[in-house]
Amino acid sequence: MHMSEVFRAEVIRVLTVDDVRVEVPSGATVVAALVIAGKLRTRRSVTRQPRFALCGIGQCQECRVTIDGKPHQLACRTICKDGMVVVTGGRA
Ligand code: FES
Numbered sequence: 001m002h003m004s005e006v007f008r009a010e011v012i013r014v015l016t017v018d019d020v021r022v023e024v025p026s027g028a029t030v031v032a033a034l035v036i037a038g039k040l041r042t043r044r045s046v047t048r049q050p051r052f053a054l055c056g057i058g059q060c061q062e063c064r065v066t067i068d069g070k071p072h073q074l075a076c077r078t079i080c081k082d083g084m085v086v087v088t089g090g091r092a
Pocket of ligand 1: 054055060062064075
């Protein structure tokens with residue numbers, strides 16, 4: 001087996017990030033989808049400062065986004081699903 005086959009995703013998930021269609025390999029987190037979509041801002045702080053994922057392990061809370069209408073979801077702890085709708089830029 002060639003190494004390129006090892007890293008080729010068998011299943012692709014399709015979702016939207018701020019109305020941008022994004023394809024990610026199965027098992028990818030929403031943070032990965034944000035990066036692929038070029039959305040390097042998850043939300044704004046109470047002082048309107050832009051924020052993005054920092055720790056990647058569910059501790060810092062900086063990666064909160066709205067997923068399928070539910071606000072304050074952790075992008076780093078959420079696996080992408082087909083048809084998922086992610087919205088960034090919320091205030092928290
Ligand atoms: S990146 Fe820190 S909680 Fe998600």
